[in-house]
Amino acid sequence: MTSQPPAGDLEGPGGSDDAGSTDPVGSAVADPAATTTAGTDLELAKAHARTGVNKTVWVLAAVAVVALGIGLVIGRFVKSPAQIAAESKPPEAGPITVEVESRIISADVLARGDAVYDDAVAVTLETGDIGGPAVVTGAVPEVGTEVQPASVLxxxxxxxxxALPGDLPVYRTLRAGASGPDVAQLQSSLIELGLDPGTSGTYDAQTAGAVAALYARAGYPAPExxxxxxxxxxxAEDGxxxxxxxxxxxxxxLDQASRGPKDSDRIAADNQVNAAQRALDDAWACANAPADPETGQREPCGMSVADAEDALRLAKAQRSEALAGADTSGEVSARDxxxxxxxxxxxxxxxAQRDVLTPLPASEIVYLANLPRRVDSVEVERGSTVNGAVMTISGATLQIVANVADADAALLEVGHTAQLSSGDLTLNATIQEITKQNPNQSGGDGGSGDGSKAGRTYLVLTPDELTEEQRSALVGTNVRVTIPVSSTDGEVLAVPDAxxxxxxxxxxxxxxxxxGAEQPELVVVTIGLSANGYTEIVSAQSPLDVxxxxxxxxxxxxxGASPGSSDRSEESGSGDSNGSGDSEETPAEETSEDA
Known part of the structure; x- marks a missing residue:
């Protein structure tokens, strides 16, 4: 076996023991001319050696981690035969227990209801005063359009x-001078719109001015x-x-005739009276003069007393006539x-001025109670002739109409809150009406004949404020209605009925x-509300806690043993102590035909 020199010896003289080796390192040492190239190749070889070692380490580490994970998974889900046998043994005989809980207990009345708009009205027009064919000449509203006060239908x-707010239908064209309940309703409606028609109850100039303002608001010229x-x-103005x-x-x-005599005429009349008076005085003096003593004769008088008196009366009468003035009775009659x-x-x-005031034609107004409303259907189109109802308008209030058994209805009151659920949609609502008459029918087609069903009571609920998305999702659907009729005041101690x-x-x-006890302790308790399988524990003679x-x-x-599998249900005396429990109507049987 050939031993390898240390890495540091590779660069020194000697090289490998094998004379025929083609080791580039050895060749580089033997051939000084290749020293530079050999040094570079040596560094590359060392780098490759280190990289190979690092890769190997990382691969081994990854394999170890994966193997560890697989082992954990297998250990979690793979059980030995001994474990399987132990777990498949039936439970030991003895009591089955659950914990005492703290929870809210609520007894509910359940029903199904339809989401509909309230109070549908067929809109008809008074066309008698149009004076020609009642042709629809403008765009018709779309279904779902909201009808506001002063909207053009x-x-x-x-x-x-x-459209104006009001209950009394239109029955005549209103002109200046008209009075009555329809005029009073018109004035009230215009006041709601912020106009000023007055409150006289008579269609006068002020009311006509408000009507003209109404037409201006609608974008049309006032009626002629x-x-x-x-x-x-x-x-009339010329007259x-x-x-x-x-x-x-x-x-x-008359004024000219009533002025009387001039001052000179009045003085002359006075002078004539005065002269006549002096003549009378002279006549009396002459008449009373004594006779001549020598002759015994009286001097003759120029005027007798009688003539003087007549002259005085005449002068006074003439003065009275002059001062009395002319007779103006003719002039007074002419003046009158x-x-x-x-x-x-x-x-x-x-x-004539009243006749030119703005009238209100009967064909151009429709009174609707409880505006705003919405258009449910349109029976005409542009170019068609009006003949009968032109559209159906319902209330803008979306309501839920449901029915419950009379026994459950006895537990409910107007103002009770409820929960509506349909699919993922959950909303709160309030009971607005409890009635034996189906709000969606004017008369029944069977049974009592009045839209009611024997033993059933109808509920009208209004949802809380809705977004447009919620309204669109709710309208026309059949929803589950949950009405809590009795509930604990917050969380209470509760145990299962079992x-x-x-x-x-x-x-x-x-x-x-x-x-640590081997046998259960019997504890006498006082119970409260019971619903949905749980009963409230009001008090206990021995300590009892969550x-x-x-x-x-x-x-x-x-x-197969399970809770309540013994005869405990036969001993139970709890029942429904304080509530009706849950009662839900079957949608197909109870709401498809009524709600």
Whole structure:
């Protein structure tokens, strides 16, 4: 055997013991001319040697790791015949125990329900005042479109059909001066839209202005007044001007006649009275003068007393007539007639002004309660003639309609919360209505004939706020409805129903396996709510806590032994102490035809 020199000796003189060796290292030493090349080849050879060693180490390490993993797997899953025989032995005879738990116990009423939109309404139009074919001239809404207050439902004969909130159907065209419950409803609806129609209950200029604003909001011109109304308005305006002029002339004539005599005429009349009075005084003086003593004769008087008195009366009468003024009764009558004519002209003008106010045609309004709503179906298309219902609109509220047995319904109240589940979708809901009448039917097709079923009660539930994705996934589906009717206030001590037995005196007991004990201890307990296979432990005469072991059955040593396999179920006195348990209706039998 040839021994290899140390690696360090390869570079020194001597080389290999084999004279015929072709070792490049030896050749390089023997041939000084090849020293440089041999040195390079030597370094490469050393590098290759080291690399080979490293690769070998890594390969061996990887093989070891894989072998270790395989060994672990085989050791975990491969069992020896002795292990298999030991594990296949039947359990030893004795009690079967479970731990006391802390959990919430809830008794539920279960049902199936359909997700539908509420309160479907067929929309019909009043087309009597259109004056031509009621042709649909605009785009029709798509199914699912939301109908808001002031939404344009349809365009018929170039005019909009506007939805307004209200219960009273349209039955007439509203014009200025109209009054009644329909006008009051219109004003209330417009107020909801933020317009100002007034609250007079009469269709007046303020209401007409609000209607014009409604049409502007809808993007349509306001309805035109009746033909000839504007010409009548201009004529009425001319009539008022003419009547005003006539009254002014009559009043001027009366004023002129009512002015009375001038001051000079009044003074002249007074002077005549005064002169007549002096003449009378002179006549009396002459009449009372004594006779001439010499002749015994009286002087003749220029006027007798009687004539003087007559003259005075005449002067006074003439003065009274002059001061009384002219008779103006004719002028007053003329003035009054002119005033009445003006009143009539003004009334005609007011009527003409009302006639040109914006009307509200019956064909352009539809009242719908509880807006917003959604379009469920459309019965017309562009170019078709309106004949009957144009579309069906339901409420925008998505609701669940389910039915339960009357006995279960007695446990429910409006406002109770519920859980809806359909596939991966789980939502919360609230009971809004409990009724014997099916909310989805106006009348039944059998049984009582009123949409109800004997022994059944209908529930209407509304889901909590939904996203659009949830709404789309829910609508039209049949869902499971879970309604908790009784529940513990948080987590409580609970044991399986199989752990409860009844004593001779009717007391409820559990058997507790204490640590280290060979026999279970009978503990009398007070129970609470029982549901879904578990019963609440309200109190116990001996300590009982979470994790304690209670007996739920006995094993007789056979492979088929199971909890409760003994006669414990015959002894159990627990039952459903405080709740109805679960009650679920079969979808095919109970909801496919009603819900």
């Amino acid at each position: 349809l365009e018929v004969a170039g005019r909009p059909v506007i 007044p009746a033909e000839g109304a504007r010409e009548a308005l201009r004529a 008022v001007r003419s009547a005003e002029e006539s009254l002014a002339m009559a009043q001027a004539t 007639a002119a005033r009445r004519s003006l009143d009539d002209a003004r009334e005609a003008l007011s009527q 752990a409860l037995t009844a004593g001779a005196g009717g007391e409820v007991r559990v058997e507790v396996m204490r640590p 994790g304690d072991l209670v007996v739920v059955g006995q094993s007789d040593g056979s492979a």
